Amino acid sequence: MIQDTREYTVITGASSGIGHETAKAFAGRGSDLILTARRKDRLEKLKQEILSLNPECDIIIKIADLSEADNVFKFYTDVKNYPLRTWINNAGVGNYSSVWNQNLYKIGRMMRLNVEAVTILSSLFVRDFKDVKGTHLINISSSGGYTIVPNAVTYCATKFFVAAFTEGLARELKESGAQMKVKVFAPAATKTEFGKIANEVSEYDYDSFFDNYHTSAQAAEFLIRLYDSNKVVGIVDRENFMFKLCSPLFDYAGNSQYNQKNKVNDEKKNRSNVIKEHI
DSSP states (O other), rough: OOSSOOEEEESSSTHHHHHHHHHHHHTTTEEEEEEEOOOOHHHHHHHHHHHOOOOOOEEEEEOOTSSHHHHHHHHHHHHTTTTEEEEOOOOOOOOOOGGGGOOOOOOHHHHIIIIIHHHHHHHHHHHTTSSSOHHHHHHOOOOGTTSTTOOOOHHHHHHHHHHHHHHHHHHHHHTOOOOOOEEEEEEESSEHHHHHHHHSSSSHHHHHHHOOOHHHHHHHHHHHHHHHHHHHHEOOTTTTTEEEEEEEESOOOTOTSSSSHHHHHHHHHHHHHHHHHHO
């Protein structure tokens, strides 16, 4: 391991918004950081801002476009030998449009970033660190990952994937007795660059479109509360904008007799009995 006396928090999409504020929050707690995004100048500015307040913090910057699978694998290879303790998959992009009018090039990139990159990075991190005490994986979904929002159907579908995948992974690791804690954070409207990118406009006034919203700093505070808790889900209610911590929200089949797992086990038992009968 590299510098095994340190413990690193990895944050994707750290150049702005929730990722930017989350990096400052973890640095304030004494965590070293590995930050990635596409915009080097933004990351360098963030690094200097953090170091001015926390000069002992070690901050590693990796420039990567995680909407391309090759870059996702390369990024993980570049950082996996550090003593990682927390991984936050924050990088994502939104889209407002009817399905029949949506830009499929943009949708393709959104699906690769919101779904594929999250799946790959989560899988690799869990594979290598699930039995390391104190490790956390936090994936950023959305309140739109639990409610279908008009004119954002495809975006919501990507965040439904993140929520379901992360809740399922949390259950899977708990059942296996793994050390790692897996959690999903689902903010509602948050004042970031999301609005501009999702609507493909140069300026976006949150006050004009929302009666209520959170700042990125508030969202980062919610994420820290989730991190500190023993709950799997941290979600903002879209109606009253209250944040709550809770157990997984999706139905889970668990030990249902209809699960493939049980059928496979039964088949193994049957084969075992047949073998015994012939011995």
